Amino acid sequence: xxxxxxxxxxxxxxxxxxxxxxxxxxxxxxxxxxxxxxxxxxxxxxxxxxxxxxxxxxxxxxxxxxxxxxxxxxxxxxxxxxxxxxxxxxxxxxxxxxxxxxxxxxxxxxxxxxxxxxxxxxxxxxxxxxxxxxxxxxxxxxxxxxxxxxxxxxxxxxxxxxxxxxxxxxxxxxxxxxxxxxxxxxxxxxxxxxxxxxxxxxxxxxxxxxxxxxxxxxxxxxxxxxxxxxxxxxxxxxxxxxxxxxxxxxx
Ligand code: 5GP
Numbered sequence: 001x002x003x004x005x006x007x008x009x010x011x012x013x014x015x016x017x018x019x020x021x022x023x024x025x026x027x028x029x030x031x032x033x034x035x036x037x038x039x040x041x042x043x044x045x046x047x048x049x050x051x052x053x054x055x056x057x058x059x060x061x062x063x064x065x066x067x068x069x070x071x072x073x074x075x076x077x078x079x080x081x082x083x084x085x086x087x088x089x090x091x092x093x094x095x096x097x098x099x100x101x102x103x104x105x106x107x108x109x110x111x112x113x114x115x116x117x118x119x120x121x122x123x124x125x126x127x128x129x130x131x132x133x134x135x136x137x138x139x140x141x142x143x144x145x146x147x148x149x150x151x152x153x154x155x156x157x158x159x160x161x162x163x164x165x166x167x168x169x170x171x172x173x174x175x176x177x178x179x180x181x182x183x184x185x186x187x188x189x190x191x192x193x194x195x196x197x198x199x200x201x202x203x204x205x206x207x208x209x210x211x212x213x214x215x216x217x218x219x220x221x222x223x224x225x226x227x228x229x230x231x232x233x234x235x236x237x238x239x240x241x242x243x244x245x246x247x248x249x250x251x
Contacts, residue, residue: 034219049229052196057197084181093159094175108143113155169235174203
């Protein structure tokens with residue numbers, strides 16, 4: 001097999017140069033990290049599930065006109081995506097209080113918020129991705145005011161789409177993180193949803209039982225992570241047919 005040029009290796013993914021100009025191959029690893037990589041493990045099958053789930057969400061977003069970097073899935077662990085310049089911000093949308101918001105503001109986890117709240121963190125592992133305001137973003141030139149208007153609109157559309165999709169399968173979308181990339185069409189710049197959307201980057205709770213079906217299972221030692229992600233994939237009908245138990249044939 002031809003050697004591919006590795007462009008970047010992150011905590012959960014590796015990026016390789018793509019087969020055509022302007023493309024990238026995104027490889028999903030089984031590595032799980034939390035608390036800025038203080039907690040680490042290798043979770044068999046996580047990469048395969050996140051590859052498929054991210055494909056599913058990004059394809060749906062493309063279909064409703066929310067542009068994403070996703071082009072097509074290549075195999076169990078890899079997808080072809082558009083090369084883009086990542087805006088150095090994590091965009092977090094919250095529907096219910098949890099995680100750092102609950103800690104920061106003393107609001108009990110699970111409290112429904114009066115409306116979706118969008119937060120921005122500066123992408124810098126060494127600093128632990130600190131929360132920043134639009135003042136910081138404008139002053140340091142990380143994104144323009146027009147970019148921020150577009151990012152807010154994209155984030156809220158992704159929230160509505162994912163919330164509805166999850167509600168339909170009995171899952172509450174508590175919060176999630178997305179990343180945004182810039183692509184250039186001639187002189188025009190467009191912003192697209194990039195990176196991944198998966199249970200690694202969302203909080204997903206079963207509506208009936210409150211059971212956690214996301215990376216908090218790993219962060220908080222609540223059980224088997226692939227079981228949780230498989231349950232999300234199963235409910236969405238994303239798991240390949242071969243992974244669904246075969247019915248017993250009578251006669
Ligand atoms: P929190 O700020 O409460 O830790 O996270 C809010 C939401 O954003 C959660 O769904 C969490 O999974 C996601 N999130 C925040 N930071 C990161 C990150 O660095 N990587 C990933 N994969 N998700 C993140």
